[in-house]
Amino acid sequence: MVGSFDYLRPQSLAEALEFLHKQPETCRVLAGGTDLLVLIRRSVASPAHLLDIKALPETGRFEYTLGEGLLIGAAVTVNRLAESPLVREKYPALADAAGALATYQVRNRATLVGNICNASPGSDLAPALLVFEARVRVKSLNGSREIPIDEFFTGVKKTVLKPDELVTEVFLPDPGEGDKSVYLKQGRVKGHDLAVAGVAVRLTGSKKLCLAVSALAPAPLRLRHLEEMLNAVGFDAVTAEKAALEVEHFIRPISDIRASAEYRKHIAAALLKRAIRHCEGGGKSA
Amino acid sequence: MREQPSNTGETGGTDRVRLSCVVNGEKVSALVEPHLTLLSFLRQELKLLGVKEGCGEGECGACTVIMNGNAVNSCLTLALEAEGARILTVEGLSNGGGLSALQEEFVKHDALQCGFCTPGMLMSARALLDRNPDPGTEEIKEAVAGNLCRCTGYYPILEAITAAAKREREGEQR
Ligand SMILES: Cc1cc2nc3c(=O)[nH]c(=O)nc-3n(C[C@H](O)[C@H](O)[C@H](O)COP(=O)(O)OP(=O)(O)OC[C@H]3O[C@@H](n4cnc5c(N)ncnc54)[C@H](O)[C@@H]3O)c2cc1C
Ligand code: FES
Ligand code: FES
Numbered sequence: 001m002v003g004s005f006d007y008l009r010p011q012s013l014a015e016a017l018e019f020l021h022k023q024p025e026t027c028r029v030l031a032g033g034t035d036l037l038v039l040i041r042r043s044v045a046s047p048a049h050l051l052d053i054k055a056l057p058e059t060g061r062f063e064y065t066l067g068e069g070l071l072i073g074a075a076v077t078v079n080r081l082a083e084s085p086l087v088r089e090k091y092p093a094l095a096d097a098a099g100a101l102a103t104y105q106v107r108n109r110a111t112l113v114g115n116i117c118n119a120s121p122g123s124d125l126a127p128a129l130l131v132f133e134a135r136v137r138v139k140s141l142n143g144s145r146e147i148p149i150d151e152f153f154t155g156v157k158k159t160v161l162k163p164d165e166l167v168t169e170v171f172l173p174d175p176g177e178g179d180k181s182v183y184l185k186q187g188r189v190k191g192h193d194l195a196v197a198g199v200a201v202r203l204t205g206s207k208k209l210c211l212a213v214s215a216l217a218p219a220p221l222r223l224r225h226l227e228e229m230l231n232a233v234g235f236d237a238v239t240a241e242k243a244a245l246e247v248e249h250f251i252r253p254i255s256d257i258r259a260s261a262e263y264r265k266h267i268a269a270a271l272l273k274r275a276i277r278h279c280e281g282g283g284k285s286a
Numbered sequence: 287m288r289e290q291p292s293n294t295g296e297t298g299g300t301d302r303v304r305l306s307c308v309v310n311g312e313k314v315s316a317l318v319e320p321h322l323t324l325l326s327f328l329r330q331e332l333k334l335l336g337v338k339e340g341c342g343e344g345e346c347g348a349c350t351v352i353m354n355g356n357a358v359n360s361c362l363t364l365a366l367e368a369e370g371a372r373i374l375t376v377e378g379l380s381n382g383g384g385l386s387a388l389q390e391e392f393v394k395h396d397a398l399q400c401g402f403c404t405p406g407m408l409m410s411a412r413a414l415l416d417r418n419p420d421p422g423t424e425e426i427k428e429a430v431a432g433n434l435c436r437c438t439g440y441y442p443i444l445e446a447i448t449a450a451a452k453r454e455r456e457g458e459q460r
Contacts, residue, residue, distance in 0.1 A: 007303065007320035007366045030364075037323075037362050038343050050320070052367065079356075103432025104410065106344050108356040109363065191431050 003040045009052040013139065016166060019051055021141040024163035027051050031074060032109035034102070035118040058168050064090070069173040074113040074166070078125070079104070081112060091172060093128040093181035093200045100124055100185045103192045113167045116152065119159045119219065120194075126153070126220030127200035128183050130212035132172045140165045153219035178205030180279040184271045188258055196259040197267045201275035207235045209276070211243070215258075216251040216268055226250045240276035244269040307368045309334070310378030318365045325349045327365035328375060336376035336405040340434070347433030350406035351375050357413035359432075376405035379412060387458050388412060388450040397446040399437035407433045411447045419455050423448070 007030075010016040020027060028047035030036055031054065039045040053059050059075035064086055072081070081087050082098035101107060101115070101124040115125045116136065126149070134149040138161065149170075152159055161167070175181070181202040187193035198214035208231050211223040226246055230239055253264035302317040309332060316331055325342075328334045328351065340346035342361045349360040352374040379386050385393070388411060398404040407430060414421055414429035421429070426447050435443065 003321055005321055006301070007364060009366075009369075032362075033364070033367075034344055034359075034362050037364070040321075041342060050364075054367075102344070103347065104429055105347060105350055105357045105359045105432045106362070108358050 003043070003046050005040075005047050005050050007050050007052065009055050011055050013056050013058050013166075013168070016051060016053060016056060017139060017141045017164075019049075020164045020166060023049055027163075029053055029117070029166060031111040031114035031117075032077065032106075034106050034110045035114060035120075053166065056168075061169060065174075067174055069171055072112055072170045072172070074111060074168055076112060077108060078102075078110045078112060078115070079107040082107060090175060090179075091128065091132060091181065093131060093183040093202060094125070094172070096183035097124045097128045097185070097198070097200070100183065100198075106192075113170060116149070116170070117159060117161065117167060119153050119157050121156055121218055121220065122194045122198070122215040123220050124183075124185060124195060124198055124214065127198055127212035127214050128181070129170065129172070130220060130222040131181060131200045131202035131210040132175060133210075135171045135173075136167055137169045137171060138165045139168050144168075146171075150222045150224075156218045158219070175202070176205055179203070180282070182275050182278045184275050184278075186267045186271060194258065197253075197264050197271060199268065199271040199275050201272065201279055203235065203276075203279035209235065209239070209243075211272070213251060213268060216253045216264055218252065221251065223247070223250050235280075240273045240280065243276055244273040247272050303366055305365055305369055307371050307373060309373045310375060320364070320366055322365045323361055324351070324353075324363040324365050324368050324373075325360035327368075328360060328373070334375050334377050338402055338405055340402070345434070346403075346406075347410065347430075348403055348406045350409040350433060352409055352413050352416075355413070355416065357410050357429075374409070374412070376408055379408060387453045388415070388447070391446040391450040391453070392443070395442045395446040395449065397438055397442040403433055403435040403437075407435065407443060411443075411450070414447070415451055415454060420451060421447075 026048040028050055030050040030052045054075040059073040061071055061073035062076050064070045078098045078101050088095040112125050115123055129149045136147040136152050138145050183200045185198045186196045195215040197216055200212045202210040209227055211227050214220045230243055247268050248265040253261045255261045302319055305318045306315045318327055325339055328337045338348035340348035344359045344362045350357050351360045354371050392398055410430045410433050426444050
């Protein structure tokens with residue numbers, strides 16, 4: 001590995017926060033390392049200290065409380081989510097997204113919290129977290145705060161996190177009865193690839209639509225205005241068509257090595273229609 | 287042994303740290319630099335040259351090893367993250383010098399040509415069969431999708447894993 005850093009593996013949260021407080025600029029938090037170690041290898045990042053948070057007891061938590069929701073600690077891996085029967089049952093869009101991220105080996109290391117802290121516009125997990133209105137719980141020596149996920153991303157690879165803050169967990173409210181959801185991802189190949197477009201759709205028990213996308217704007221995006229437009233008339237047989245027709249006005253795709261902006265608009269409409277139809281049809285596997 | 291990059295003292299310490307873990311059933315203890323990857327540790331320090339480096343960035347799977355039962359990319363894991371862990375590499379697959387059933391099936395089905403992807407492919411397959419002794423074709427594909435092979439066209443590999451799973455289920459020794 002290029003670069004030169006020291007490696008810290010604190011056993012308590014207090015110790016970790018203390019260290020981040022003292023070295024906010026030169027220290028980087030290490031979870032699965034599947035983003036960070038690539039950046040270090042390419043000399044894009046050159047931290048002096050890596051703070052491994054996987055030994056903190058708080059970060060290993062993975063707990064569901066009926067009527068409240070699911071708590072996902074910062075060390076919980078993507079495969080843990082992909083293979084959890086509970087996530088599959090309660091939060092199918094998150095299970096889909098976890099299963100669509102990278103490769104089996106990468107998923108054994110990659111964490112959900114690392115995925116959102118990395119804040120790639122193409123994050124596969126963010127759209128599911130957006131439709132479930134996840135809350136990001138953050139701690140620093142100065143206190144703690146809870147950030148609604150749709151206020152968390154501020155741009156390409158940018159979040160509201162301050163350098164001395166640590167995300168300890170993400171909380172997903174219980175979706176309740178009759179909730180349907182799905183995440184659909186389009187890559188360039190059938191195997192693993194970053195998304196050309198990703199679309200999460202949730203249809204709540206009271207037939208409200210929640211929509212979110214990745215790789216179609218500078219940051220993962222909840223499509224609030226489109227939702228309002230569709231929800232105002234109520235869910236019916238033409239909702240999917242209407243959403244597909246309108247979605248291009250609510251996204252800001254770019255052309256890059258993976259796809260053109262035009263193709264991204266086209267595929268966004270197709271995925272959105274398919275995803276809404278899927279929820280409409282009872283939410284069995286897409 | 288490779289020359290370690292010198293400590294410039296500008297970007298933090300690189301003091302060597304003690305690492306203890308179990309590799310292929312044997313206890314190992316060594317002083318390693320914090321930025322050493324598990325891949326480099328296994329190859330350079332332990333001379334386990336079956337662990338291959340292709341991309342170094344998690345894309346190709348050539349460096350796959352099994353850590354505490356999970357297939358992982360050793361290029362994206364720091365050696366020090368393996369503190370206390372059990373590591374299995376391709377060198378640990380054969381029992382007493384003979385090839386394992388899985389390895390034999392790779393040979394039988396022509397599931398290797400140049401062989402560069404093979405150690406990683408075998409470790410992904412081993413981890414799969416340990417968690418699921420009777421995988422379907424889709425499950426096998428998913429388990430090895432992170433292992434690129436430029437030679438075989440993959441089908442022989444799928445056949446080899448399917449055949450090995452059958453042999454293992456029929457009670458043959460791994
Ligand atoms: C081959 C390959 C394929 C990939 N494919 C995909 C894909 O298909 N879809 C996708 O979305 N991603 C993909 N990724 C990216 C990556 O695997 C994911 O983003 C992963 O979830 C990151 O999690 P991590 O635990 O490895 O993060 P790390 O690399 O450990 O951390 C990522 C960033 O978040 C910060 N951070 C981590 N945890 C915390 C915390 N608790 N508090 C504060 N900051 C924190 C780190 O300092 C770092 O800046 C891929 C990566 C590779 C190598
Ligand atoms: S060398 Fe590790 S995945 Fe390619
Ligand atoms: S046998 Fe040559 S890459 Fe797979």
